[in-house]
Amino acid sequence: MTVRRFPLVILLAGAGLVIAVAGAGWCAGLRVNMTPSYPRGLWRIEMLDREAAAGDLVFVCPPHTAEFERAFDRGYIRRGLCAGGLSPLIKTVVAIGGQQVNVANRVSIDGRPLPDSEVRHADAARRPLTPFAGGVVPAGELYLHSDFAGSYDSHYFGPIPSSGVLGLARPVFTFGP
Numbered sequence: 001m002t003v004r005r006f007p008l009v010i011l012l013a014g015a016g017l018v019i020a021v022a023g024a025g026w027c028a029g030l031r032v033n034m035t036p037s038y039p040r041g042l043w044r045i046e047m048l049d050r051e052a053a054a055g056d057l058v059f060v061c062p063p064h065t066a067e068f069e070r071a072f073d074r075g076y077i078r079r080g081l082c083a084g085g086l087s088p089l090i091k092t093v094v095a096i097g098g099q100q101v102n103v104a105n106r107v108s109i110d111g112r113p114l115p116d117s118e119v120r121h122a123d124a125a126r127r128p129l130t131p132f133a134g135g136v137v138p139a140g141e142l143y144l145h146s147d148f149a150g151s152y153d154s155h156y157f158g159p160i161p162s163s164g165v166l167g168l169a170r171p172v173f174t175f176g177p
Contacts, residue, residue, distance in 0.1 A: 030172065031059065031088070035078075037146040037153075038090045041174030045167040052093050052142055052165050054109075059088045060144065061164040067157050074127065076152035082164070090169045091144035091153055095137050096162075103134040107155060109143070116147040119155055132158040 029045035038057075045059050052058055062068045062077065064084030071077050072086060080087025095101050095109045102108045107117035119131045132154060137143050141159035145151075154160070 029167070033090055033174075035090075036176075037148045037151040038169070039171060039174035039176050041176075042172040043090065043174070044170045044172050046170050048165060048167045052096070052162055054093050054096055054099075056093045057090065057169045058093060058144075059090055059166040059169045060142070060160065061088050061166060062086050062157075063160055063164060071152055071157070074123065074125075076123075088166055089144070089153075091146055091151075093142050094145040094154075095143035095159075097137050097139035097141055099137050099143070101132070101134050101137060101143050101154075101159075103131050103155065107145070114145060116149070117145065117155065118149070120150075124150060129156055131155055 031043050031045060032041070033043050034040055043059075048056075048058070061082030062071075062084075064082075064086070068077065068084065068086055072079070077089065078087045079085050082088055094107075094114060100110050102111075103119060105119060107114040107119065120129055121131070123129055137159045140162055142162050142165070143154045143159045145155070146153050
């Protein structure tokens with residue numbers, strides 16, 4: 001091997017190692033969260049062997065709808081490996097099928113106010129946001145929430161199918177609020 005090729009071999013070997021480690025992490029259910037809705041860092045998808053319940057922190061694939069394409073266009077969500085090419089969301093399940101969601105200045109579930117659920121009518125770029133109208137969560141769907149004030153959650157897109165749940169979200173190495 002010539003002296004000129006040695007750095008290229010090292011570079012290719014290093015790139016191969018990074019790709020192998022990333023692939024192994026992906027297969028092991030590891031994901032990186034860089035959004036402010038939950039602490040940034042490394043998270044793990046933990047198998048969920050039951051239906052998602054209120055209080056569960058989950059990874060969920062958003063459905064492939066015009067609403068989520070608009071959310072992508074506005075920068076609320078990123079590209080990923082879910083249907084429609086979107087990335088999974090990390091959210092807390094706050095209501096399941098059959099529960100009543102009321103949306104006014106804040107959200108209430110079955111008549112109980114949901115903490116940190118103030119409804120915004122514009123995003124940080126002053127673009128209009130249309131809140132979910134409220135109602136009974138249909139069977140097989142989930143109403144999702146994040147305590148982060150600027151979170152894009154069911155306040156705006158409403159309940160989504162529980163079939164999109166990938167599993168419970170567990171922090172591995174996170175930082176920030």
